[in-house]
Amino acid sequence: MARATATALFVASLMNSAYSAASQAYTWKNVVTGGGGGFVPGIVFNPSAQGVAYIRTDIGGPYRLNSDDTWTPLLDGVNNSNWQVRAVAHDWGIDALATDPVDTERLYVAVGMYTNEWDPNPGSILRSTDKGDTWDETVLPFKVGGNMPGRGVGERLAVDPNDNSILFFGARSGHGLWKSTDYGVTWSNVTSFTWTDASSTYTSDPVGIAWVTFDSTSGSEGSPTPRIFVGVVDTEESVFKSEDGGATWSWVSGEPMYGFLPHKGVLSPAEQTLYISYSNGAGPYDGTNGTVHKYNISTGVWTDISPTSMASTYYGYGGLAVDLQVPGTIMVAALNCWWPDELIWRSLDSGETWSPIWDWNGYPNINYYYDYDISNAPWLQDDTSSAEFPVRVGWMVEALAIDPFDSNHWLYGTGETIYGGHDLLKWDSAHNITLESLAVGVEEMAVIGLIAPPGGPELLSVVGDDGGFYHTDLDTAPEQAFHSPTYGSTNGIDYAGNNPAYIVRAGASSTLPTVSLSTNFGLTWSADYAASSSTVPGSVALSANGDTVLLVPTSGSPLVSTYSSTFSTVSTLPSGAAIASDKSNNTVFYGGSAGSFYISTNSGVSFTKTVSLGSSTAVNAIRVHPSVAGDVWVSTDIGLWHSTNYGSSFTQIGSGCTAGWSFGFGKALTTSSYPVLFGFFTVDGVTALYKTEDEGTNWEMISDASHGFGAASANVVNGDLNNYGRVFVGTNGRGIWYGVPSGSLPASTAASTKTSTTHTSSTTTIPTTLATASSSKTSSSSSTTTTTASSTSTATASPYGQCGGSGYTGPTTCPSGWTCSAENSYYSQCVQS
Ligand SMILES: *[C@@H]1O[C@H](CO)[C@@H](O)[C@H](O)[C@H]1NC(C)=O
Ligand SMILES: *[C@@H]1O[C@H](CO)[C@@H](O)[C@H](O)[C@H]1NC(C)=O
Ligand SMILES: *[C@@H]1O[C@H](CO)[C@@H](O)[C@H](O)[C@H]1NC(C)=O
Ligand SMILES: *[C@@H]1O[C@H](CO)[C@@H](O)[C@H](O)[C@H]1NC(C)=O
Numbered sequence: 001m002a003r004a005t006a007t008a009l010f011v012a013s014l015m016n017s018a019y020s021a022a023s024q025a026y027t028w029k030n031v032v033t034g035g036g037g038g039f040v041p042g043i044v045f046n047p048s049a050q051g052v053a054y055i056r057t058d059i060g061g062p063y064r065l066n067s068d069d070t071w072t073p074l075l076d077g078v079n080n081s082n083w084q085v086r087a088v089a090h091d092w093g094i095d096a097l098a099t100d101p102v103d104t105e106r107l108y109v110a111v112g113m114y115t116n117e118w119d120p121n122p123g124s125i126l127r128s129t130d131k132g133d134t135w136d137e138t139v140l141p142f143k144v145g146g147n148m149p150g151r152g153v154g155e156r157l158a159v160d161p162n163d164n165s166i167l168f169f170g171a172r173s174g175h176g177l178w179k180s181t182d183y184g185v186t187w188s189n190v191t192s193f194t195w196t197d198a199s200s201t202y203t204s205d206p207v208g209i210a211w212v213t214f215d216s217t218s219g220s221e222g223s224p225t226p227r228i229f230v231g232v233v234d235t236e237e238s239v240f241k242s243e244d245g246g247a248t249w250s251w252v253s254g255e256p257m258y259g260f261l262p263h264k265g266v267l268s269p270a271e272q273t274l275y276i277s278y279s280n281g282a283g284p285y286d287g288t289n290g291t292v293h294k295y296n297i298s299t300g301v302w303t304d305i306s307p308t309s310m311a312s313t314y315y316g317y318g319g320l321a322v323d324l325q326v327p328g329t330i331m332v333a334a335l336n337c338w339w340p341d342e343l344i345w346r347s348l349d350s351g352e353t354w355s356p357i358w359d360w361n362g363y364p365n366i367n368y369y370y371d372y373d374i375s376n377a378p379w380l381q382d383d384t385s386s387a388e389f390p391v392r393v394g395w396m397v398e399a400l401a402i403d404p405f406d407s408n409h410w411l412y413g414t415g416e417t418i419y420g421g422h423d424l425l426k427w428d429s430a431h432n433i434t435l436e437s438l439a440v441g442v443e444e445m446a447v448i449g450l451i452a453p454p455g456g457p458e459l460l461s462v463v464g465d466d467g468g469f470y471h472t473d474l475d476t477a478p479e480q481a482f483h484s485p486t487y488g489s490t491n492g493i494d495y496a497g498n499n500p501a502y503i504v505r506a507g508a509s510s511t512l513p514t515v516s517l518s519t520n521f522g523l524t525w526s527a528d529y530a531a532s533s534s535t536v537p538g539s540v541a542l543s544a545n546g547d548t549v550l551l552v553p554t555s556g557s558p559l560v561s562t563y564s565s566t567f568s569t570v571s572t573l574p575s576g577a578a579i580a581s582d583k584s585n586n587t588v589f590y591g592g593s594a595g596s597f598y599i600s601t602n603s604g605v606s607f608t609k610t611v612s613l614g615s616s617t618a619v620n621a622i623r624v625h626p627s628v629a630g631d632v633w634v635s636t637d638i639g640l641w642h643s644t645n646y647g648s649s650f651t652q653i654g655s656g657c658t659a660g661w662s663f664g665f666g667k668a669l670t671t672s673s674y675p676v677l678f679g680f681f682t683v684d685g686v687t688a689l690y691k692t693e694d695e696g697t698n699w700e701m702i703s704d705a706s707h708g709f710g711a712a713s714a715n716v717v718n719g720d721l722n723n724y725g726r727v728f729v730g731t732n733g734r735g736i737w738y739g740v741p742s743g744s745l746p747a748s749t750a751a752s753t754k755t756s757t758t759h760t761s762s763t764t765t766i767p768t769t770l771a772t773a774s775s776s777k778t779s780s781s782s783s784t785t786t787t788t789a790s791s792t793s794t795a796t797a798s799p800y801g802q803c804g805g806s807g808y809t810g811p812t813t814c815p816s817g818w819t820c821s822a823e824n825s826y827y828s829q830c831v832q833s
């Protein structure tokens with residue numbers, strides 16, 4: 001039996017806490033990007049209550065749908081207390097979600113980020129009786145992997161529709177099938193389910209059980225449902241069934257075995273049919289072959305209903321939906337059809353015939369059977385792109401659902417957003433629908449840097465996967481991400497202290513220099529030809545006058561360039577060092593690594609170690625006073641340090657501060673006071689977001705029980721030097737937040753009163769390897785390191801087959817007449833030359 005800890009989560013009021021540091025009430029809001037920005041692996045509608053629906057994300061928790069198409073996040077209380085290890089906000093990795101069809105207020109999620117050593121904590125089942133407003137927890141005796149390979153299969157957690165005290169949960173990593181008979185409070189191993197992952201050779205850490213689907217029609221209200229289907233991630237027998245409520249199990253005979261994995265098993269109760277999508281990879285990035293099958297429960301007959309034949313497909317299948325109101329109406333998505341765009345099909349005759357969302361009208365012409373509406377997040381399309389076929393329908397489509405109460409309403413998740421609409425029946429009449437981005441409220445980005453330079457826009461951000469943004473209004477989606485150059489994941493941003501409109505950013509590009517410069521606060525950019533596309537990007541610091549760029553790549557030695565001369569190696573600063581520029585003295589840069597502090601007084605050409613910061617073993621961030629030369633602050637694993645002499649000597653801040661991560665300066669209360677310092681620190685033994693207005697003598701906690709921001713070490717923080725009291729927090733999976741003291745002026749009013757002449761320092765030093773836990777388009781997902789890669793092949797890739805991409809180890813040569821074309825950083829494909 002699992003131990004049931006039944007801890008009440010997120011209900012304690014910090015205002016009454018016993019911590020000695022004071023607290024100040026802050027009002028928190030997401031900075032709106034409006035488009036999600038990350039992978040949505042699961043969408044679940046409650047079949048019995050109209051309008052009750054949820055999504056799960058792989059790094060940012062679950063959300064609940066509102067009647068106006070917006071989403072409400074359900075796990076924002078997650079804080080550092082239990083989960084801060086290797087920058088993993090453990091509870092934000094959601095591997096499965098189940099909504100109770102009987103007591104429709106009940107909701108369950110399986111949480112845990114990684115099953116490998118990146119996340120040392122066991123997984124949990126969180127259960128709610130108020131649709132996710134509050135939760136109770138049962139810790140499981142094994143890990144759960146919400147950001148592991150195969151996270152889009154499912155749902156592997158299910159509530160019995162006839163006796164809702166019964167739940168089944170299918171584990172990863174060889175831990176088998178689990179059952180609860182008390183609404184998820186306690187769990188026991190279903191030992192009669194004897195399939196073991198040992199027979200699954202797909203990954204070194206087995207993905208395990210893919211989905212659990214009750215056949216509601218086999219039972220009657222109040223008694224356990226006898227017939228249960230279970231799909232497992234196995235290239236051989238992969239669909240099992242029980243006819244006695246899970247007491248005994250057998251393989252569903254006749255299942256076709258082509259070496260494919262069953263991603264979804266969706267019941268059409270009125271048809272007594274189970275629909276299954278198969279792909280030859282566990283997802284979410286892969287798949288070159290697969291089928292869609294239906295299993296007729298009354299006859300035991302399996303039928304291949306694939307929209308594309310196995311002989312000619314170059315994708316597998318993921319998302320699968322049935323219209324519960326119209327038996328026989330079903331939809332399915334290619335898991336990944338990278339070129340020219342994702343495919344989704346709809347059938348009105350149980351899969352006998354299909355119509356696609358687009359089709360060729362003689363290459364290169366395409367019939368688009370949809371109107372594309374991204375008014376909620378215009379940046380989802382790159383207006384500067386010259387791609388022949390812009391990707392709009394998406395990629396990584398594992399989640400696809402039709403509202404059980406409204407045949408016109410549908411939703412699907414992609415690697416970057418949620419699409420769907422409210423006129424789905426027009427697919428059948430006019431064969432033309434409006435495809436809308438419907439992710440408002442979902443803010444899933446992994447944030448890497450935030451700056452609000454004096455006199456500039458409200459905020460500049462850089463993020464994983466989606467580049468970064470010039471925010472003219474914190475409550476409205478940006479029109480475009482940073483472009484020209486366009487970077488997917490962006491690693492760093494900084495501004496010049498004496499010329500705050502001068503900005504540098506660094507990020508990955510396969511064609512253009514990985515460093516770019518702006519002289520108008522990031523409105524427009526020029527590539528910095530000091531770098532090339534092969535310069536490894538990383539954190540950056542820009543000298544006070546803006547002439548020199550110091551770059552610490554994510555791998556390799558630091559580099560420096562003045563006036564865009566070719567980057568040269570800085571051998572006297574350790575690789576991976578935290579860096580900052582002095583904000584007033586143009587020739588001075590600072591560095592920190594392994595508890596030691598370094599200074600350069602020759603524009604970054606060479607660094608000298610000045611001091612060791614006590615017994616610190618890490619330097620987490622360096623920040624410089626926005627207008628006082630040589631006034632430097634450093635956070636380390638043992639506390640916070642301050643120097644007023646260019647780092648020649650440091651004083652450790654006392655007052656109970658024993659560790660610090662990202663921090664930054666905000667506008668001072670008066671012109672004679674010191675800037676406010678905001679950041680994640682451990683003060684009096686409690687790790688949280690704090691501010692100090694007197695250089696660290698007194699601290700106030702400004703995070704609270706409902707705004708925990710996940711793991712302290714994964715976040716980036718900066719103050720706002722234009723607006724007293726305002727602070728920005730970038731999370732790893734829950735987007736960007738801004739906070740203002742409760743009761744203060746609304747942000748928009750405050751912004752118009754800015755009078756500051758001071759300015760803030762940049763925030764670029766979170767460990768980049770931790771910030772990319774990733775979820776979308778251009779990510780090189782950290783979790784893919786757990787897959788068992790086959791050895792590098794010398795064979796030829798097939799037409800339309802994969803021929804390259806990050807983590808890919810298959811053939812890279814295309815057949816004659818075909819060339820290997822990079823669609824994005826992790827997928828290249830053989831296309832006709
Ligand atoms: C962190 O969350 C836990 C669980 O809700 C709560 O008890 C604790 O007070 C929170 N800690 C901080 C510092 O916010
Ligand atoms: C659960 O049962 C299965 C099948 O008997 C077994 O392989 C697995 O190790 C068990 N898991 C745990 C955590 O006991
Ligand atoms: C299942 O089989 C029965 C008997 O052949 C048939 O009438 C029914 O249409 C089938 N259902 C589906 C969804 O194919
Ligand atoms: C897909 O797999 C099937 C079964 O192994 C095989 O017959 C077929 O040729 C494959 N399709 C492609 C395009 O390789």
Ligand SMILES: *[C@@H]1O[C@H](CO)[C@@H](O)[C@H](O)[C@H]1NC(C)=O
Nearest residue numbers: 367368369370371372432433
């Ligand atoms: C569907 O409607 C859109 C918007 O009106 C239009 O651009 C598109 O051409 C239509 N598709 C077809 C195939 O008629």
Ligand SMILES: *[C@@H]1O[C@H](CO)[C@@H](O)[C@H](O)[C@H]1NC(C)=O
Nearest residue numbers: 584585586587588601629646
């Ligand atoms: C900048 O710093 C260097 C090194 O500490 C110092 O020699 C120089 O005088 C400073 N410049 C100014 C303008 O303060």
